[in-house]
Each structure stands twice: as C-alpha cells, then as structure tokens.
Amino acid sequence: MNNSNDLMLRIRRMTKVFFPGTSNEKIALNRVNLDLKKGEFVTILGANGSGKTTLFNAICGTLELDDGIVILDGSDITWEKEHKRALHISRIYQDPQMGTAPNLTIAENLALAYTRKASPSLFPLNKKDYRFFHEQLEILEMDLELRMNTKIGLLSGGQRQAVSLVMEIISQPKLLLLDEHTAALDPQTSEKILEVTNKFVRSAGVTTMMITHNVQDALTNGDRTIVFSGGIIAHDYRGAERDALDPNNLQKLYG
Amino acid sequence: MTIAQVLSAIQLGLLYGILAVGLYIPFRILDIADMSVQGTFTMGMIITAVFSYNRMPFLGIIVAILGGAIAGIVTGILHTKFNIPSILSGILTMTALYTVNLIIASGKANISLIGKDTLYTIADKLIGNEQATKTIVTLLIAILTTVMISVFFHTRTGLTIRATGDNAAMVRHTSINTDNMKMIGLGLGNAMSALSGALISQYNLFADVNSGTGILVVALAAIIIGETLFKRNGVTLGLISTIVGSIIYRFIIAVALKFDVLPSYALNMISTIIVIIALMFPTIKETFDRNAKKRLHLELANKYLNNNNNVLTTTEKNVSDPPIDKKSGGENE
Numbered sequence: 001m002n003n004s005n006d007l008m009l010r011i012r013r014m015t016k017v018f019f020p021g022t023s024n025e026k027i028a029l030n031r032v033n034l035d036l037k038k039g040e041f042v043t044i045l046g047a048n049g050s051g052k053t054t055l056f057n058a059i060c061g062t063l064e065l066d067d068g069i070v071i072l073d074g075s076d077i078t079w080e081k082e083h084k085r086a087l088h089i090s091r092i093y094q095d096p097q098m099g100t101a102p103n104l105t106i107a108e109n110l111a112l113a114y115t116r117k118a119s120p121s122l123f124p125l126n127k128k129d130y131r132f133f134h135e136q137l138e139i140l141e142m143d144l145e146l147r148m149n150t151k152i153g154l155l156s157g158g159q160r161q162a163v164s165l166v167m168e169i170i171s172q173p174k175l176l177l178l179d180e181h182t183a184a185l186d187p188q189t190s191e192k193i194l195e196v197t198n199k200f201v202r203s204a205g206v207t208t209m210m211i212t213h214n215v216q217d218a219l220t221n222g223d224r225t226i227v228f229s230g231g232i233i234a235h236d237y238r239g240a241e242r243d244a245l246d247p248n249n250l251q252k253l254y255g
Numbered sequence: 256m257t258i259a260q261v262l263s264a265i266q267l268g269l270l271y272g273i274l275a276v277g278l279y280i281p282f283r284i285l286d287i288a289d290m291s292v293q294g295t296f297t298m299g300m301i302i303t304a305v306f307s308y309n310r311m312p313f314l315g316i317i318v319a320i321l322g323g324a325i326a327g328i329v330t331g332i333l334h335t336k337f338n339i340p341s342i343l344s345g346i347l348t349m350t351a352l353y354t355v356n357l358i359i360a361s362g363k364a365n366i367s368l369i370g371k372d373t374l375y376t377i378a379d380k381l382i383g384n385e386q387a388t389k390t391i392v393t394l395l396i397a398i399l400t401t402v403m404i405s406v407f408f409h410t411r412t413g414l415t416i417r418a419t420g421d422n423a424a425m426v427r428h429t430s431i432n433t434d435n436m437k438m439i440g441l442g443l444g445n446a447m448s449a450l451s452g453a454l455i456s457q458y459n460l461f462a463d464v465n466s467g468t469g470i471l472v473v474a475l476a477a478i479i480i481g482e483t484l485f486k487r488n489g490v491t492l493g494l495i496s497t498i499v500g501s502i503i504y505r506f507i508i509a510v511a512l513k514f515d516v517l518p519s520y521a522l523n524m525i526s527t528i529i530v531i532i533a534l535m536f537p538t539i540k541e542t543f544d545r546n547a548k549k550r551l552h553l554e555l556a557n558k559y560l561n562n563n564n565n566v567l568t569t570t571e572k573n574v575s576d577p578p579i580d581k582k583s584g585g586e587n588e
Binding site: 125 | 420
C-alpha cells in the first residue's frame with residue numbers, strides 16, 4: 001500500500017542500549033520500526049525515559065546506533081556525520097538558548113541558518129536576503145521584523161524560540177524535529193508558538209515530528225500521534241481513530 | 256612628555272595593537288585563549304629579520320604572515336582534530352615554535368638589522384622625516400588590517416566564525432563544520448600576531464628569540480583596557496577599542512617609566528598590574544554602586560523607624576512612585 005517513494009523517513013530495527021552488560025543496562029530503543037510519509041506531521045507522547053529523545057538523537061546522529069538503519073528520503077544516513085545530516089534535518093530544543101547565537105543579531109542568526117540555501121554571495125546580509133528574512137518574521141506577527149538588528153540574547157525565551165522556528169524553516173529541511181519546543185514557555189506564548197509552528201509546517205509542507213508532554217497539544221496538532229513506552233512504539237493513532245481519542249484516557253496510558 | 260615620546264607611544268601602541276587584534280580574534284570572537292600567539296609573534300620577528308638581513312624586507316613580512324597563519328592552523332588541528340584542550344594546544348605550539356625560531360635564525364639568539372633596508376627606511380626616503388614616517392606607515396598598516404579584518408567578519412565565513420564562538424552547537428546544526436571555522440580564526444589571529452612581530456623587528460631594527468616573553472599580557476592589557484573604556488560591542492568597535500586600548504597602555508607605561516616608579520625591567524609587572532586593575536574595575540564599581548544605594552536606603556529606613564506610625568504612612572504616600580511604564584519594556588532577559 002505504501003509506495004516507498006512517498007516515504008520521507010524509514011526507520012528499521014532501531015536499537016540503542018545504554019550501559020550494556022552492567023546492572024544499569026537500559027534499552028532505550030528496542031527494535032523500533034517507523035515510517036513517515038512526506039509532509040506528515042506526527043506528534044509523539046511518552047513518559048520520561050521512554051525513548052523519545054533517544055529517537056531524535058539517533059536520527060540527528062548525536063548518538064550512534066547499536067543496530068538498525070535510518071533512511072531519509074531514499075538515502076541511508078545511519079553512518080553519516082552529525083553536521084552532514086544537519087543539512088536535511090532541523091531540530092528545535094526545549095531550551096531557547098540552544099538554537100540561537102546570543103551575541104549575534106536576529107538578522108545574522110537567520111543569515112547563518114540560511115547559509116546553505118542562499119544564493120552564493122560574499123556578504124550574508126544583502127538586500128535580497130534581508131527582505132526575505134523580513135517577510136518570514138512578519139508571519140510570526142510578533143513585531144520581530146522591526147528589531148532585526150537586535151542581539152538575540154536580549155529577546156525573551158518565547159521570542160528566541162520563534163526566531164529558532166523561522167531559522168529552521170528557511171533552511172528548508174526534509175525533516176523537522178521539535179523536542180518539547182514549547183515546554184519552557186508560558187501558556188500564552190506556548191500557544192502562540194504552536195500556532196506559528198502549524199502555519200510554517202503546513203505552508204512549507206515539511207515532514208515533522210513533535211515531542212510533547214501535553215496530551216491535548218499532541219491530539220490537536222498534526223495528523224498522527226505515536227505513544228512511546230519502554231523503548232517501543234506502544235500506540236500509533238491516526239485518522240478517525242485518533243479523532244475519537246479522549247485526552248483523559250490517553251493520559252492513563254502514560255503510566 | 257615630549258612630542259617624540261608621544262609619537263613613540265602612539266607608534267608602539269599601534270604596532271602592539273595589531274598583536275592585540277591577533278589575540279582578540281581567538282580570545283574574544285572564538286572564546287579560545289590562544290597561547291601560540293606568543294610564539295608566532297617571535298616567529299614573525301625572526302622570519303622578517305632573516306629576510307630583511309638578506310635584503311628582502313617586503314617578502315619577509317609576507318612570509319611572516321603566512322608562517323603565523325600556518326602555526327595558528329597547527330594549534331587549530333591539535334585542538335579540533337585531536338581534541339587537545341585549546342589552552343594546551345596553544346602551549347604546545349608556542350613551545351615548539353621556540354625551537355623553530357632558533358632554526359630559522361640559524362641557531363643565533365638575535366639578529367641586528369642596523370644598516371639594512373626595512374619598510375621604514377625605504378618609506379623614509381620618500382617622506383624624509385623619521386618620526387613622521389614611522390607614525391604614518393604604522394598608522395596606515397594598522398588601519399588597513401583593522402578594516403580588512405572587520406570586513407572579513409561581516410562576510411559569510413566571518414559570520415560563521417563569530418557564531419562558532421557564540422554557540423558552536425547551533426552552528427553544527429546549520430550543517431557547518433565548526434572545526435574549520437576555529438582553524439580559520441586561529442590562523443587569522445596568529446597571522447596578525449606574526450605581522451605585528453614582523454613590523455616591530457623592522458621598527459626596532461632588531462629581533463630576539465626571547466622577545467615573546469610577557470607579550471600575552473601586553474595584548475591582554477590592550478583588549479581589557481579597550482573593553483573597560485568602550486564596552487564590548489560588535490566586532491568592528493571591538494577591534495578599534497583594542498587598538499585604542501593598546502595606545503593608552505603605551506602611554507601608561509611611558510608615564511610609569513618617566514617617573515622612575517619602577518626600573519625598566521619591571522615592565523612585565525607593570526603590565527600585569529594594569530591588567531589586574533582593569534579586570535577588577537567592574538567588580539569594584541558594582542560594589543561601590545551597591546554601597547551607595549544601601550546608604551541611601553538605610554537613611555530612608557531610619558527616617559521611618561524614628562518616626563511614629565502615623566508619620567510613616569503619610570511619608571509612604573508621598574514617597575510612593577507611580578508604577579513603571581510597562582510599554583517601554585518588552586526585553587525580558
């Protein structure tokens with residue numbers, strides 16, 4: 001049924017064991033198989049230590065796998081170096097500090113993210129790119145386009161996370177990984193960032209995975225929800241089955 | 256101070272300012288304390304002296320710059336490719352360079368260039384006044400290098416180097432090899448340091464393999480004085496303030512030596528004390544500000560405590576300010 005050309009990400013037998021052979025042995029990922037269609041937006045739920053972040057680390061190349069293969073858009077990236085994969089994979093972390101360089105301005109941070117996709121030019125802040133960044137920031141509706149020469153370090157956590165989002169989108173990744181990217185923000189800002197996330201993901205049509213601890217967010221965003229438990233995918237909801245889910249029932253699965 | 260002394264302080268300030276810029280690049284932009292700068296400074300001197308001795312003063316400066324860049328890249332390789340801590344990589348390169356410098360100088364500890372052609376003697380034939388030549392030539396080179404480095408740090412590569420010093424993990428996530436960026440930065444810094452050494456050997460008509468001793472503190476003093484006076488603000492201003500800091504440092508040294516506070520061999524001690532004072536300055540200022548604030552508040556508190564409750568409430572009403580206008584805010588961190 002699934003034509004492999006439609007698949008952006010294919011994971012087979014993905015296995016990672018921490019501290020093997022000791023009493024602390026922990027199977028973080030236990031032969032996980034996962035397929036993501038092009039443009040699919042998947043939300044991921046799961047208790048702490050269930051393997052969600054290990055999955056992201058393994059996809060990004062921060063961790064080396066013990067077993068398994070990762071295929072991104074038809075090419076095997078299992079043994080590719082982290083910075084090489086980063087060309088196609090973007091990731092936003094929970095900590096707003098991680099995704100931006102604090103002593104550079106908003107425009108400079110965007111220019112850096114855009115380096116790989118911009119038309120070649122000696123200076124990164126040329127008029128054409130500057131206008132493009134301005135347009136992208138306008139979509140946020142956070143007035144950040146008026147402060148493009150402000151150092152990122154002076155922005156609030158929510159503003160920094162919004163800029164991170166724009167940075168990842170303009171780098172045109174094949175896969176976008178959101179690692180609890182709204183968890184450190186207050187409810188209003190968190191909602192705003194989620195709204196913008198949806199806007200960007202849909203308009204760019206980028207394949208996305210989003211880890212969250214908020215069951216409601218997991219069900220209202222995206223078009224598929226995966227529940228991790230003990231290193232395996234315990235549940236995989238989509239379509240009508242997903243729509244019929246009651247957040248309160250899902251909360252029980254957490255334990 | 257005589258005019259000659261003032262000019263000499265400016266010339267030396269500019270010459271050592273180029274060295275300070277060479278340290279500024281790894282130290283402030285890449286956040287790496289690069290000790291190899293000391294070795295490449297001396298190497299610049301020795302290479303240029305050997306070439307000038309053999310009647311090739313200009314080629315000497317160019318080879319010195321290249322030599323400095325290569326040594327800087329060696330430090331970078333040790334640090335990034337073999338994961339040796341940056342400070343240790345610098346010390347290793349610096350120590351090895353001592354031998355390299357002696358090899359370049361054919362085992363001699365010093366080289367005199369008296370009677371040989373240098374950049375300064377050649378320019379002097381055009382201008383005709385020794386002090387004017389030294390000032391103009393040094394100033395031109397200092398301006399040229401500062402402008403070039405400033406422009407470079409606004410190019411794509413330059414921006415990436417700045418970001419690497421700021422948040423290396425984020426740069427890696429942009430699919431850029433941060434190792435290469437560190438190597439370029441270290442190469443550029445050490446090239447500047449070698450250029451400074453090269454110019455100083457032609458300026459003094461003398462090069463010595465031990466000239467590098469204590470030179471790091473001199474460069475550090477320039478950076479810190481510049482930052483204390485002008486704050487840390489962007490690359491271009493950072494480079495300019497470093498060179499201005501270097502000139503101010505030379506004036507302090509000139510005054511200290513003029514009044515015979517300490518003998519001339521105490522230079523390194525004077526440099527160290529200047530750096531320590533400049534580094535302590537922000538902390539001391541903070542303590543003073545805090546104490547001043549505290550005194551003011553104690554006075555107010557005493558006023559309240561000495562009066563009865565009735566007075567206290569009325570004074571409070573008078574004292575209370577309207578809440579701060581929230582509209583002007585918006586920058587949380």
